[in-house]
Amino acid sequence: MSGQEEAHPPADHRSTYRCPVCRARFRGSAACSRCGADLEPLMRLAVRGLRLRLAARRALLAGDPLGAREILNRARQVHATPEVRRLGLLAAWWLRSGEAP
Numbered sequence: 001m002s003g004q005e006e007a008h009p010p011a012d013h014r015s016t017y018r019c020p021v022c023r024a025r026f027r028g029s030a031a032c033s034r035c036g037a038d039l040e041p042l043m044r045l046a047v048r049g050l051r052l053r054l055a056a057r058r059a060l061l062a063g064d065p066l067g068a069r070e071i072l073n074r075a076r077q078v079h080a081t082p083e084v085r086r087l088g089l090l091a092a093w094w095l096r097s098g099e100a101p
């Protein structure tokens with residue numbers, strides 16, 4: 001995988017996550033701005049989830065709903081976001097209908 005989108009996640013990406021200890025909003029630093037908890041594992045997980053979502057979207061755009069569904073199954077285990085759900089519904093519908101929208 002390569003491309004700018006991974007190096008520069010969308011700006012709204014950070015606010016989706018909260019510190020697991022004190023629930024302070026995630027501000028993109030490796031330590032919580034409020035309680036100082038180590039947020040690096042959370043960040044790694046978030047980036048992995050984002051990469052899987054982007055890969056699933058690329059697969060759908062390339063006309064590969066089966067591949068997209070497999071990627072989304074993995075994405076769901078990492079971080080189940082509304083976008084993962086929406087893409088999953090799209091892939092499932094596509095596979096049922098058997099043709100491109």
Ligand SMILES: [Zn+2]
Nearest residue numbers: 019022032035
């Ligand atoms: Zn905290």
